[in-house]
Amino acid sequence: MTADIFSEKHQILFYETDRTRQVTPGMLVNILMLASQDQSDALGITSQKIHAQDLGWVVTQHLLTIERLPRLKEQVVIKTQATAYNHYFCYRDFWLEDLAGHTLAKMHSIFILMDQQKRKITKVPDELVAPYGSDYTAKVERIAEPEKFDAAKTAQSKDYRVRFMDIDANQHVNNVHYFDWIVDSLPEDFLITHQLKQMNIRYKREVHYGELVTSKVDEPITAADSGMLITHHQVSVGQQESCRAQCLWDKIV
Amino acid sequence: MTADIFSEKHQILFYETDRTRQVTPGMLVNILMLASQDQSDALGITSQKIHAQDLGWVVTQHLLTIERLPRLKEQVVIKTQATAYNHYFCYRDFWLEDLAGHTLAKMHSIFILMDQQKRKITKVPDELVAPYGSDYTAKVERIAEPEKFDAAKTAQSKDYRVRFMDIDANQHVNNVHYFDWIVDSLPEDFLITHQLKQMNIRYKREVHYGELVTSKVDEPITAADSGMLITHHQVSVGQQESCRAQCLWDKIV
Structure with a gap:
C-alpha cells in the first residue's frame, strides 16, 4: 500500500x-x-x-x-x-x-x-x-541526529521569555517557534548575506509558558563537501537541553 | 467623491x-x-x-x-x-x-x-x-489618544529583545509586533478568561533591530459605563516611549 x-x-x-x-x-x-x-x-x-x-x-x-x-x-x-x-x-x-x-x-x-x-x-x-x-513498518527509522552542541564553542547566546502566543493546543511551545529562536541567534549581517539551505532539528524536551529559553550558536564552519557553512544550535531552559539543530547556509551572491 | x-x-x-x-x-x-x-x-x-x-x-x-x-x-x-x-x-x-x-x-x-x-x-x-x-480634507482628524501611562501604577513589566524577523521593509519593528508585546504583558490567567474588545494604539517612535523593549501594563480597572476592564500600556526603549495603548476587555462567560 x-x-x-x-x-x-x-x-x-x-x-x-x-x-x-x-x-x-x-x-x-x-x-x-x-x-x-x-x-x-x-x-x-x-x-x-x-x-x-x-x-x-x-x-x-x-x-x-x-x-x-x-x-x-x-x-x-x-x-x-x-x-x-x-x-x-x-x-x-x-x-x-x-x-x-x-x-x-x-x-x-x-x-x-x-x-x-x-x-x-x-x-x-x-x-x-x-x-x-x-x-x-516494524523498523524504527534512523535519521542522522544533529551533532551535539559544544558549549565551549558558543559564539552567540540570546535569551527569550516564552510568550502567551508561543503556546499551542498541546500546552507547550509550538515546534515552529524554535525556528525563530534558532535563526535569530545569528547576527543580522550573517542573516542578510546567507540563505538557509537545510535544518535538521531534534526536539528533546517540552518548553512551557513563562520559561526563559537560551538559544546558542557556534561559529560557522565551512563544509568540506559543499563549501556551505555549517552552524550548530542548542535551545535550553537552564541546564536542560530542549532542542538541538544543525544548519547549512549558502552565501547569497 | x-x-x-x-x-x-x-x-x-x-x-x-x-x-x-x-x-x-x-x-x-x-x-x-x-x-x-x-x-x-x-x-x-x-x-x-x-x-x-x-x-x-x-x-x-x-x-x-x-x-x-x-x-x-x-x-x-x-x-x-x-x-x-x-x-x-x-x-x-x-x-x-x-x-x-x-x-x-x-x-x-x-x-x-x-x-x-x-x-x-x-x-x-x-x-x-x-x-x-x-x-x-484640509482638516486633521482628531481621534482620542490613549491615556498617558502612569509608571507609578505599573502592575506588570516584561522585556523583549527585538528579533531579526520583527523588522519589516521600513527597517523598523512592524506595527503588528507591538500587539504581541502588549497582550503578553498581561498574566496568562487574565488572557484565558478575558477577550480583547478594543485597542487604541498610538505609535510614537520607531523601534530598531536589537533594541531592548519594555512592555508595561497597569492593574485593570472597571469602566463605569460598560463594566468592561480597562488596561493602559506603554512600550518603551530605555526612557523613550515608543508606543502607548489603551485596551478594553470583556470577561469570557
Whole structure:
C-alpha cells in the first residue's frame, strides 16, 4: 500500500515574509504543516478530536531542505504524505512546489502521539493512522541526529521569555517557534548575506509558558563537501537541553 | 467623491490562531492589513514602488474594535477604504465580516509617509492617494489618544529583545509586533478568561533591530459605563516611549 498524497495551493501573505520579501524559515514550516492539518481535517481526524481523547501529535524531528524560499505573493503547492508508522513513531514527508512543479522545499518529519495528562509518549492506535493509508513498518527509522552542541564553542547566546502566543493546543511551545529562536541567534549581517539551505532539528524536551529559553550558536564552519557553512544550535531552559539543530547556509551572491 | 471599498476573502490558518483556536489580536491586524496591501497592488502602487522612491507607509495609530475573534478555518471577508487624506495624514477604515455579513471587527487607522533616509514624515503626493479615490480634507482628524501611562501604577513589566524577523521593509519593528508585546504583558490567567474588545494604539517612535523593549501594563480597572476592564500600556526603549495603548476587555462567560 502507498499512502495518499494530499495537496493544496497557497499564496504567500505579507506577514509570512520578512524584510527580504521571502518567507521566513519558521513560516515555511507553518505553511508545509498546513497540508497535514488540512489532510487530517479532510479525513475527519481533526486535532480537536485528538485533543478530546487527551492526546496530541508532537513533532520530535524535522529535516528541512530548502531549494529556494518562496517570495511575497507567490503561488505555491503544498504536498504531504504520511508514509509509514510503527508502534510509537509516524513518518511524514512534505514538499513545496512552484506552479511549474519545481521543488522549492522538502521536509521529512517524525511525529509521536503524546498523552496530554501524563505528558508522555503513547502507542499510536491503528484507527488514527489507517485513514492516511500509511504503511506499518516494524523498523524504527534512523535519521542522522544533529551533532551535539559544544558549549565551549558558543559564539552567540540570546535569551527569550516564552510568550502567551508561543503556546499551542498541546500546552507547550509550538515546534515552529524554535525556528525563530534558532535563526535569530545569528547576527543580522550573517542573516542578510546567507540563505538557509537545510535544518535538521531534534526536539528533546517540552518548553512551557513563562520559561526563559537560551538559544546558542557556534561559529560557522565551512563544509568540506559543499563549501556551505555549517552552524550548530542548542535551545535550553537552564541546564536542560530542549532542542538541538544543525544548519547549512549558502552565501547569497 | 467616495473612496472605493476593496474587498477579499480569507480563510483562517492554524498559525494565525493561538491555543484558544481563535485569531490572536496581532494576527487580526495582519489579516485586516492584507486588504490594504492587495488594494495597493491591484492599483499598481505596490510597496516595492513606494520603497524604490525611498518612501514607506507607516502607521501612527490604530483604533481596533472586536465584536468576535474569528476561529480556526473560518471564512472571513476583509474590506478596506482609504477614506480621506490631507498633506501629511491618510485615514483608512477596515472591516472584517463573516460570510453572513456580520461584522467581526473594525479598525480605523492613520498612516503617514516616511522618508526612509531622513526617517521623517514627508508630504503625501497626490499621485500616491488619488488612485484610491480618497477625499482630500484640509482638516486633521482628531481621534482620542490613549491615556498617558502612569509608571507609578505599573502592575506588570516584561522585556523583549527585538528579533531579526520583527523588522519589516521600513527597517523598523512592524506595527503588528507591538500587539504581541502588549497582550503578553498581561498574566496568562487574565488572557484565558478575558477577550480583547478594543485597542487604541498610538505609535510614537520607531523601534530598531536589537533594541531592548519594555512592555508595561497597569492593574485593570472597571469602566463605569460598560463594566468592561480597562488596561493602559506603554512600550518603551530605555526612557523613550515608543508606543502607548489603551485596551478594553470583556470577561469570557
